[in-house]
Amino acid sequence: MWNPIEGASREEIEALQLKRLQDTVTRVYHLVPFYRQKMDELGVKPSDIRQLSDLARLPFTTKQDLRDHYPFGLFATPMDQIVRIHSSSGTTGKPTVVGYTRHDMEVWVEVMARTMAMANIGANDVVHNAYGYGLFTGGLGFHYGAERVGAAVVPSSGGFTKRQLLLMKDFGATAICCTPSFALHLYEVAEEEGYNIKEDFKLKAGFFGAEPASEGLRQAIRDSWGIQYVECYGLSEIIGPGVASLCKEGGLHIFEDHFIAEIIDPDTGEILPDGEEGELVITPVTKQALSLLRYRTKDITSVTRVPCKCGRTMMTMGQIKGRSDDMLIVNGVNVFPSQVEHVLTKVEGTTPNYVIVVDKKGVLDRLEVWVEVDEDTFADGIGALEVLQQKLRAEMLNELYINTKVKLVEPKTLERSMGKAQRIIDKRTALKGEI
């Protein structure tokens, strides 16, 4: 356990949560016009928050609110306090922007250090970090957490599978950070390349997040690499990775002294009791720059407060069962169908008729966008159609930050094959318990 608070009594944790929640509500009420207005509309004053259950009186925050206040409209601190900005894809066109003060960075590094401690990573470890470095919070999030516990970090970033394997072997990586599908892909390539997994590698743990993984996929990673699987849940709007991490006993502990979690009915907004499935709502209570009240994650799961064998008393959450919106996670990257629509309206010569097909190519995800060619857009020439295809591909990459295969299809192809107009076809079976 990195920090004794993780094993504190429920009373202690809840008292800390209440104090921090009260401070947070007071701050945002006075510093963020959006929250002042929302709270005034609901007739709630910061002084009304007297116990934790008063959380229910506070307004929700959605991704759309972040978008409406793009880029810095919800920040509660002036820009001279901001030391880091990250961003993830937004629903249409504009990304979601998050900011961190020096204090926020300290919170993030702390929860990432706790994550590393889930597998006892410390000064004698070499952490190979294959999350993408950049605007995505994965790369730098794991990086600083591993540094904090004293490990040597190899910031290899994503891609270049063969080179990654070489570095992992030569530098003696004892832990790896990447998406679960990339971990399995690495294993497959290692086999193809003739590595001897047991002799050539010293891995003992992996920190996996950014995309959902079935139990089958987890088991395949544990078995193939022979490592402890540490699941890492998080989202950039809250902090990045580090919202919850999986202990050795299988509890996905939410770091509750920083993040208050609730489960609500996504339709009514009502709070559901422990054990019941609903949408996870999180209120970060120690952040300064982006201090959101009751952020709706859209992730469907449940929580329990049963003490864990590992000694941690912090609430655990179940695996993510799905989403209450249409967001897709493709190789760890969030993709919204509306982004695809946005590209199509921008590129001349296309119809807004499209279908998104997500499939597996080996163990990695592959995103295809099928665009209908109708009589108005059908240029009579292979070259013209290929130019259109390339242009769409480039625009998709620009908008989605992901490589897309663009396929031009005949009109009504999908109604014909699916029986109805369906925008998304997810052929991946990973979520259904298979690999």
Place this chain on the structure above:
Amino acid sequence: MSKYAVKQLSIFLENRKGRLEEVTYTLFNAKINIRALSLAESAEFGILRLVVDNPEKAKTALSSGGFTVKEQEVFAVEVKDEPGSFHKVVSLLAGQDINVEYTYAFVGTSSMAILIFKVPGHLFEQAIKCLSEGGVKLVKPMFFYG
């Protein structure tokens, strides 16, 4: 419209099994006779280009059959079925800087061949003029529609 403008139908086709047959069946069902055809393909899709005896009827049948059809104007010339005939026509066009977008051919009678050309729309008349002046025999649309 030029009197030598021949209506050609272009049909967008995904590369999937049986799709071409669906086109041919649609045309057969509408009693359309195909006079000339060419198929251009990329890795994932193709364009079938047809000159038929009744373009309007064919277009209606294909559109209502769910195909993406575009009507284009092409022209046709008749040349002797012997070495150098195609070269002569292409040379005349090249001499005028007229870019040939695509062309295809079929043997007409025992000694003659028909060549079909697609050039950029704004160069259509210029192409007709230069071929006509160059002694190339242009084919009237009625030859196909008859």
